[in-house]
Structures are given as structure tokens and as C-alpha cells.
Amino acid sequence: MKLDLEFFNRDVLIVAPELVGKLLVRKYDDGSIIKLRISETEAYRGEEDKACHASKGITPRTEVMYSNPGSIYIYLIYGMYWMFNIVTEKINIPQAVLLRGAGEFNGPGKLTKALKITKEFNNLNISDCPQIWIEDDAYIPKIKTLPRVGIDYAGKEWASKPWRFVDKNYIVPSSAKI
Numbered sequence: 001m002k003l004d005l006e007f008f009n010r011d012v013l014i015v016a017p018e019l020v021g022k023l024l025v026r027k028y029d030d031g032s033i034i035k036l037r038i039s040e041t042e043a044y045r046g047e048e049d050k051a052c053h054a055s056k057g058i059t060p061r062t063e064v065m066y067s068n069p070g071s072i073y074i075y076l077i078y079g080m081y082w083m084f085n086i087v088t089e090k091i092n093i094p095q096a097v098l099l100r101g102a103g104e105f106n107g108p109g110k111l112t113k114a115l116k117i118t119k120e121f122n123n124l125n126i127s128d129c130p131q132i133w134i135e136d137d138a139y140i141p142k143i144k145t146l147p148r149v150g151i152d153y154a155g156k157e158w159a160s161k162p163w164r165f166v167d168k169n170y171i172v173p174s175s176a177k178i
Helices: 010-018 108-115
Strands: 023-027 034-046 071-076 081-088 094-104 131-133 143-146 166-167
Touching: 010 034, 010 081, 010 094, 010 166, 023 071, 034 131, 094 108
Parallel strands: none
Antiparallel strands: 023 034, 023 131, 034 094, 034 166, 071 081, 081 094, 143 166
């Protein structure tokens, strides 16, 4: 079953762990489809979260985080890796889930590269996008929580939040970043 808008219209700390174990589905221009089980996510929770891009308020880059739940938020890091996030919660409550891994792709940059996800997906909605969506096939993962990765700039309080969610059934290297 394809996840609808209501699934994403909840707090990121509920949505992020519930996305683990779901199927990320990518349909390419040639009609071929790949389905990958989401193995790892991270939650970014609004303006108060110093690791969240919205901590600086609305900017041209973060405007999508203030839009509809289910909106896709894509941004570039290190000038070469696209990060794939899904907005959660209501309009004007800027929260998002970073997809860190799915299938054999551990690391958000590896995932987007493998799935050919670029800025063209920014601000589309995953609940009605014909090129990418998420399905629930009733798989139940065993969730392990860990601190988020690569956000030391946010300070110890925010870097140590256990807002990274991993399926224990997948081997995810602790150093998997890109």
C-alpha cells in the first residue's frame, strides 16, 4: 500500500522510525521500477533543533520545510551529494526525515546517486509523485536508535539526540555518511 499524505502529517519523531522498513519505490523514465527497503532515517525537528536547516528560519533553501507534509526536500552537500528528505507535520511546522539508507545503499549520498535523485525532485510531494513513492508491505523492523551523524556543529545537546533510526536486521556501518 502506498503511503498517503496523512502518514506524513505527524511529528517527525513518529514518522522517522515508522519509515524504517517501508519500501522506497523509484520509477525511471524507461518505465523500470526498483524497490528498496528503507534501513535508516534521521529526524530533524524544527526551528528549535540546532541541527535542522530550519533553525535559521525560512530561507529560499528551507522554504519547502514549511510547506505540505510529504513534500520532498532536496539539498546539495559538499557540492556533490544530494540529500533526500521528506517533510512531516503541518504547514509552517518545519520538520523533515532524512533518508540515510535503503537496500544495499548505506549513506544518503550513495542512495540518491543510485536512484538518480537530484534537485528536480525538490518540492514535489511523495504522496502523489509518479516517479518516487513509499509503500508499506507490512514488514516490521527491529528499530535501534543512535545519535545523528555529521552534525557536531549543532552542539553536544543536539548532536547526541537519539534521532537516528536503524533497522537492526541491516548491517549499517557506524561511519556511513555519504
